[in-house]
Amino acid sequence: MRKFVSSFGDNFVDFFVEAKKITSFIGEVVEELFFSVKNPHKIKWRSTLYYMDGCGREATGIVALICFLMGLILGFQSAVQMKQFGTEIYVANLVGLSIVKELGPLMVAMIATGRAGSAFAAELGTMRVNEEIDALTTMGFVPPAF
Numbered sequence: 001m002r003k004f005v006s007s008f009g010d011n012f013v014d015f016f017v018e019a020k021k022i023t024s025f026i027g028e029v030v031e032e033l034f035f036s037v038k039n040p041h042k043i044k045w046r047s048t049l050y051y052m053d054g055c056g057r058e059a060t061g062i063v064a065l066i067c068f069l070m071g072l073i074l075g076f077q078s079a080v081q082m083k084q085f086g087t088e089i090y091v092a093n094l095v096g097l098s099i100v101k102e103l104g105p106l107m108v109a110m111i112a113t114g115r116a117g118s119a120f121a122a123e124l125g126t127m128r129v130n131e132e133i134d135a136l137t138t139m140g141f142v143p144p145a146f
Contacts, residue, residue: 055116063111070107071099 036043075095082088127133133143 054119055112059112059115062115063108066111067099067104067107070103071095074098074103 075091078094079088079091082091082094124133136143
């Protein structure tokens with residue numbers, strides 16, 4: 001019983017610590033958003049557009065390939081089951097609707113997020129190896145947390 005109560009208390013405290021961190025992050029994002037709306041001339045548009053391009057347009061090929069393969073697999077799997085009922089004519093409708101409505105946005109979100117996150121992690125790792133993070137600290141900037 002003591003272990004259960006101790007574990008419950010630890011989880012309860014951890015929940016509120018994480019909630020505080022999330023709330024702090026959201027506050028910082030909103031604060032920076034208001035700052036950028038007030039001062040659009042201070043935004044580095046070249047860098048912003050570079051990263052938007054890297055996260056969006058450059059991921060189109062892998063996203064299209066994965067979604068195509070998911071549709072292909074779904075079509076083959078559903079055709080076998082639908083053949084039992086004589087409704088294999090509706091396989092194209094099933095695949096089209098399920099990919100466009102349900103699986104497509106989910107797959108795009110997962111692939112694009114994973115690709116962008118790994119690219120950012122690799123870039124930060126390269127900066128750490130090249131001692132650029134230490135240089136930022138020396139100049140008085142707050143480096144990204146690892």
